[in-house]
Amino acid sequence: MLTLDETKGVFVEKLEELLDAEAPQEADSAGAYVESPESFQGHGKERIAGVPGAGIVELAGPILLKGIVAVAAAVWAQIKDQAIEDASTAVRDWLARVFRKGEARLSVTTKEETVAAIATSLIRAGWDADKAGRAAKRVWQQGQEAGRRLAATT
């Protein structure tokens, strides 16, 4: 059975590659985004002399991770029916933690529709349209690769 560490390892690798290309200043945080996705939800903490993040620093990593995970999960389930249901509780919990409670998940349908949806969320986060379109395509690609890797190991 696929362990949680193996699952995370796949996503760290794919997210790091994506960030290296699209948001290099965040590439070092790929591990943090995958290890603790809930830390990037909601408002940032009020710390001494710190600045809460919400609305100031829109980090690309958490948005891109959600895209990769959604696409990968769809591919994984497509290749191996029931694979996600059969995965360990830890893996399923982590997949759920990537998304905020009650948050509408990315609906993975056709490539065009999915890429357009990812691009829209990036544009909402302040990205310009060209860059968002290019990054969305990469998200699709990385998600596909991650899904296939996960399916191959289960």
Next chain:
Amino acid sequence: MDGKSLATDQYAGLRPFYQLCWLGLGCSLIALLLISGNLQSRRLGPFVPFLPGVVIVALAVSVGLLFRKKARTAQSDMEAVARRSETDQLRRKLDIVRDKARRLSNVGNLDVLLVPGRDVSAWVARSRHRALIQLTSAFWSLYQGSPELEGAMAHEAGHVVARDVEHFHGLYYLVGIVGGAWTLFVPVALGVLVFLGGSEAALSLLTVAGTMGFSAMAIAGTWSALLVARELQADAFAVNALGDAERVKTFLQRQQELRLKEGARPSPLKAAWRWLIQPDLAWRMSFPVLHGTIGARVELMLGFGVFGVLMVPLWSVLLATGVLENKAAGPTPSQAQLSPAWLVVLAAALALLWIVYQFLWYRNRSAGRDLRLLHSLGTWARLSLPSVALSVLLLLVLNSIRSATAEGGAKLGPVGWLLAVTALPLIWLVLWAAATLAMVWEGRRGATRPGVPHALAALAAVLVAGVVGTTVLFMLVDRDSSSKLGTAGSFVAGFFAAALAMGLWGHRKLNEGRYVDVNSG
């Protein structure tokens, strides 16, 4: 604990802040015990009265310890996540930052970790054992490889060098414990008062609630002043360690820009919390500690803390000894005046004298040979302003209540008002004069820290001069008169003139350069 853990001499100036926080917490707990004891004493007899207070304190300590344990677990979880998520690429970059931080702080085992988080923050999680600086992902994304990162790391290295992070966090939990104890106390007090009944009991509760609120504000104010002073000191360390102010300044500037971009207004509660924990960035950029100042806000907050810390035991003793309630079943005023509980007030007042002296001593040392008279007197004025303003306000309120009630007794006359309004400024002026004088003596023997004997001797000298001044004025102005106002005026003017003259003399001597600024080395 008195802040002796502050490792280096340049951080010794923070000691009075820590001491005031601890004293405030101690007085608050004593007040809780005294008041809870007083409320039960008539029904339950001797020894039993303090039991409810002890139980409440024990409960609050248990809750505080639980929170502390939870925070420690959260910290170790965060560290585990940070270590797990450290990729090879990140490790290589962080190692460079670690080396830099170790060199700046001279702490060999200092670690730096990148923790998940979208707030742009860097902070020291531990400064004593296995010192640790934590940076959030958002912070790293913004500042990696920039000169600002060096400025920020130098600032954090300053906190590591101070070795006071655990001390500071401990205080934070104790403030929570005291707050929790008071919160637990109110329902218990209410129950007891309902049991005892009567409008006087309601007045007691009002006093208890007032004392509670005042205690909380005084401790929070002192804690906030300490927080600001720590940040300023760490900024000064960073500038000295890097050899220039530019990188620290740019870092602060960028943080300020980010804050301005925040847009949405925080809720009033959040805004108040932010005001307490976040010193003004524009002001920090002027590096006030390097110019021998610490800022009006810190001095005012400290003055408020001093007044609050003194008022808490005073009110609680007044209440506990039955002076405020004046009940038939309670002790008579004469018994109340002899109560050993007054020793608490006396001890608190003496401890406060020592704290204020140390504060003035370290401020003067930081100012070194640039000590200006207005600056020195300004510090005195700002320290005393909250005490004076609040005392006058309190007197006005009490006087109005007295005049509004038939049984309240006489209102304050002109003599009473003269003494009431001038007493506190006079006390503060005497303190300033004594501190200045003591510093001259201590400077002559090359002392590197304030000492009790010289402080006491200087205080005695100023008091003797005050008595002489009063006598001379009385003989000159009021010899043939039996006017109480004239006598009181002679007393005030005599002490004021003597303290001012001695303070000015001491100030001039200090500026002659005999006093060595150990910071400059």
